Amino acid sequence: MEQPRVAILGTRYRDFSIEEEQLGPLGATLISGPGGSPADILEVARGATVILAGSRPRFTAEVLAGLSCRGIVRYGVGTDSIDLEAAHRLGIAVARVSDYGTEAVAFHAVSMAVAQLRRLNEVDRSIRSGRWGFGEVRPLHEPSTLAAGVIGYGRIGRQSAAYLKALGMRVSAYDPYADIPADHDVADVSLEELLATTDVVLLHAAGRPDGRPLLDAKALGRMRPGSILVNTARGSLIDFATLVEALRAGRPARAALDVFPTEPPDLSALSDVADKVLLSPHMAWYTEESEADMRQKAAAEAARLLQGEPLADPVVEIGQLA
Numbered sequence: 001m002e003q004p005r006v007a008i009l010g011t012r013y014r015d016f017s018i019e020e021e022q023l024g025p026l027g028a029t030l031i032s033g034p035g036g037s038p039a040d041i042l043e044v045a046r047g048a049t050v051i052l053a054g055s056r057p058r059f060t061a062e063v064l065a066g067l068s069c070r071g072i073v074r075y076g077v078g079t080d081s082i083d084l085e086a087a088h089r090l091g092i093a094v095a096r097v098s099d100y101g102t103e104a105v106a107f108h109a110v111s112m113a114v115a116q117l118r119r120l121n122e123v124d125r126s127i128r129s130g131r132w133g134f135g136e137v138r139p140l141h142e143p144s145t146l147a148a149g150v151i152g153y154g155r156i157g158r159q160s161a162a163y164l165k166a167l168g169m170r171v172s173a174y175d176p177y178a179d180i181p182a183d184h185d186v187a188d189v190s191l192e193e194l195l196a197t198t199d200v201v202l203l204h205a206a207g208r209p210d211g212r213p214l215l216d217a218k219a220l221g222r223m224r225p226g227s228i229l230v231n232t233a234r235g236s237l238i239d240f241a242t243l244v245e246a247l248r249a250g251r252p253a254r255a256a257l258d259v260f261p262t263e264p265p266d267l268s269a270l271s272d273v274a275d276k277v278l279l280s281p282h283m284a285w286y287t288e289e290s291e292a293d294m295r296q297k298a299a300a301e302a303a304r305l306l307q308g309e310p311l312a313d314p315v316v317e318i319g320q321l322a
Contacts, residue, residue, distance in 0.1 A: 004028045004306050007045035009035030010054030011075065018292060019052065022299040026306050038063045045069065050302045053081070061086035071095060071305040071318070073298050076285070079315050087316045094316035095301045099155070100294040101285040105204075106159035108284035109232040112256035113200045114167075116228045117146070119254075121278050141199075144168035149198035151191065151214070152205030152233065153178045160202050161186050172198060175205075195222040200230065201252070207234035213242070220246040227252045232284040235259040240269065247273040258284045 006028045008016060016030050023030065033044035035057030042063065045051050051072045053059070059072060059082040071093030072082060079096055087094050115121065119137040126136065148164040150157045153175035161171045165185065172187035172194050173180050180188040195201065195215075201223065205214060214237045215229075223229065229252040231238055240261050247255060256278040263282055270277055285294075297312075304311055311317060 004049035005047060006030050006050045006052060006302055006306075007048035007069075008032040008052045009041060009045060010056035011052075012054075013295070018295040019299045019302070022296070022303050023306070026303060028302075028306060038066075042066045050305045052298055052302055055081060057081060059083060059087070064090050064092060067092065071302075071311075073097075073301045073305070075294055075298050082315075084316050088318070091318050092316070093305060093311065093314065093318045095305075095311045095314050097294050097297045097301070098313055100297060101287075101290040102155045102159050104287040104290040105156045105232055105284045106163055108258065108280070109156075109160050109202050109204070109230050110163040110167075112232070112258070112278055112280070113148070113164075113202060113228060113230050116230070116254045116256050116278055117141075117143075117200060122275055125275070142168070146170070146199040147172065147197060149173065149189075149194040149201045150186070151175070151194065151201065151203050153180055153186075154204065157202075157204035158184070160204060164202075169200075191219070192222060195219060196224065198227065199224060200228040203229070203231040203233045203237050205233055205237060207236045211236050213237055213239040215239075215243075217242045217246065221249075221251055223251045225250050225253065228254045228256065230256045232258040235261040235263070235265075240265075244269050244273055247276050254278070256280075258282055 004027065006023055008030060019030060031044055033040055035041045041057050045067060048069050051069050052075060053072055054075050055078060061083045064083060064086050069092060074096040077096055077098045079094060082094055084094060118140060122137055123134055146169050148169045148171050150161050150171065150173040153173045157173065161173060164171050172189045174189055174191045174194045180186055208214065216239060220242065243255060246252060254276045258280045259282055301311055
């Protein structure tokens with residue numbers, strides 16, 4: 001019997017020891033490649049039984065038609081790089097890893113919020129340009145005097161709320177799809193109230209299916225003067241051009257972004273508000289621990305596909321594939 005092949009595409013891992021540990025005992029051979037173009041994907045993955053994929057490879061209907069795999073497992077949550085309708089039509093299962101990085105993302109989001117509340121990027125630039133002092137960033141305030149709002153109260157939103165409360169902030173949350181337990185000491189409010197009454201807003205919501213922004217010009221206009229907006233969730237939640245206009249108007253006064261509508265982003269629009277924005281390269285999810293957890297769970301899904309077992313986190317399910 002021919003050994004199954006597992007293609008690993010679009011990653012920068014130093015080695016594949018985590019995947020080998022789970023898939024090697026099943027007799028699988030691991031192959032890898034960048035997956036940066038349709039030709040790259042097909043060159044490596046044609047004939048593979050299962051594909052493990054980072055965010056870069058794009059599985060269009062045409063690419064999927066050239067594959068003979070049982071399924072594709074995404075390293076991470078998003079599946080917008082895969083034509084799901086075509087996958088279903090072609091009998092290709094799709095799975096993801098959606099339950100990882102809780103601490104990492106929440107810690108990164110709150111770290112960005114604190115950095116902007118203390119205006120650290122501005123004073124850093126000031127010192128490097130030869131100026132000494134902090135008069136230009138006055139006034140700053142104690143955490144216990146501030147109100148924070150969390151949009152999206154899933155596992156990451158809850159962790160962020162816990163961190164914010166530990167800093168002494170009052171916390172409110174908006175999530176039409178989740179219950180906010182009374183013993184969490186987090187106020188359950190409308191989106192409009194949250195935007196109008198908080199000093200820092202953290203986005204932890206899922207993207208809308210149609211790609212429309214959750215925070216449009218009207219919503220951003222409700223934010224407090226001097227407030228801060230942090231997005232570590234989905235770039236589509238905020239219209240980039242609208243955010244730039246809102247920053248010029250001071251609502252919000254500053255922003256911190258880890259995700260963008262297109263990545264890497266075109267930052268030319270930020271040129272005149274650059275001192276108001278803190279950026280990171282879609283890394284909120286990353287710690288050594290969260291990466292290992294994600295890879296272990298993705299490899300476990302690949303193992304299930306090889307063995308014809310039900311998937312733990314399916315997006316497109318094609319029955320028993322043994």
